[in-house]
Amino acid sequence: MENKSLRAETQSNAGGQFSGGGAQFKESPRSTSSASGSPISESLARGKDAVGSAANEAIDSAGTDLQSLQTDLNGLKDTLTKFMSQAAGEAAKSAREVSSHVAGRVGGVASNLADRGADIASTATEQAKTFASELESMARRNPIGAMAGAVLVGVLIGALGRRS
Numbered sequence: 001m002e003n004k005s006l007r008a009e010t011q012s013n014a015g016g017q018f019s020g021g022g023a024q025f026k027e028s029p030r031s032t033s034s035a036s037g038s039p040i041s042e043s044l045a046r047g048k049d050a051v052g053s054a055a056n057e058a059i060d061s062a063g064t065d066l067q068s069l070q071t072d073l074n075g076l077k078d079t080l081t082k083f084m085s086q087a088a089g090e091a092a093k094s095a096r097e098v099s100s101h102v103a104g105r106v107g108g109v110a111s112n113l114a115d116r117g118a119d120i121a122s123t124a125t126e127q128a129k130t131f132a133s134e135l136e137s138m139a140r141r142n143p144i145g146a147m148a149g150a151v152l153v154g155v156l157i158g159a160l161g162r163r164s
Contacts, residue, residue: 139146 135146
């Protein structure tokens with residue numbers, strides 16, 4: 001029954017008034033379009049402008065930040081290039097110093113070995129001369145023993161020659 005009375009009230013108020021549930025709403029076709037349309041469109045325009053300006057500021061800020069980041073990265077690249085160049089220079093310098101030091105040490109050792117080799121050669125020469133003079137003196141004192149020793153050495157050399 002309430003629905004029927006609500007419908008009847010709605011139909012009778014089609015000219016502009018609605019009342020139901022304790023609330024009243026007056027509707028006027030002229031007041032909606034002229035009075036409230038203008039402030040809404042102005043609010044929309046202001047909101048649109050604010051959003052547009054905020055977006056432009058964000059784009060400008062992002063562009064500035066991107067440019068700053070690019071500058072920083074280029075500076076970092078230059079610094080890294082200089083560092084690598086200096087490190088390579090230091091490594092090459094260190095390698096030259098080490099190789100020079102090693103070459104000096106090797107030269108010193110080689111010189112020392114050559115001196116020792118010369119000393120050994122002269123000692124061996126002296127001992128060979130002493131041994132030869134000793135054999136000569138033995139052969140003069142005992143010629144038959146020297147001949148027997150020579151024959152024995154000849155037989156040994158012959159036996160070794162056949163095996164090869």
